[in-house]
Amino acid sequence: MNEKVAHWNAVYDARQEEQLTWYENQPTLSYQLVISYLKLGQSFIDVGGGASKLTSILHAAGYGPLSVLDISSVVLEAGKERLGGVADDVEWIAADVTKWTPESTYQVWHDRAVFHFLTNEQDQKAYTDALVKSVPVGGIAIISTFAEDGPEKCSGLPVQRYSSQSLNEKLEALAPGVFEQIATQEHTHITPKKNQQKFQTSVFKRVA
Secondary structure (H helix, E strand, O other): OOHHHHHHHHHHHHOOHHHOOOOOOOOHHHHHHHHHHOOOOOOEEEEOOOOOOHHHHHHHOOOOOEEEEEOOHHHHHHHHHHHHHHHHHEEEEEOOHHHOOOOOOOOEEEEOOOHHHOOOHHHHHHHHHHHHHHOOOOOEEEEEEEOOOOOOEEOOEEOOOOOHHHHHHHHHHHOOOOEEEEEEEEEEEEOOOOOEEEEEEEEEEEOO
């Protein structure tokens, strides 16, 4: 087990899901964005989505095929438990996205808070390579990160904060001409301890 996997398994082992800073009782924003671009029968992946209720809500609404990728097998087991008898309807991928080779394509890629943990260009490029392999022309990537006035660290790790403009510039530098930013918004997440975390969310369409 490598250091990153051990770190995230320990994070999820240490606290109940409802105590995690990124916990959402209802992932309303993510759900609304996803169903704006995802049609019934189209494939979807939630990157870093192991502890999120998003996939179970999408499943209940009839969407699929659905996939969840997370570096932590511990949290993926929690996701499977939430879905219970229909967990086998979802593809569960235990992998570090920066070392993952996609075997399928997805009409919508959703990442609520993974990319901002990638603070060196090598990992950022590896993530973008996986994104390009995963999302076909016409497909959508929804990427949320801490905003420029968001936290500087999360779960003991440094993060890279972005504005919608700087994230667009970063993705363009890593995959020139491949994605077009088609929507952005800023929002505030309230943690279980009632702290505020500022986020930006950008929607990209693959155009080439």
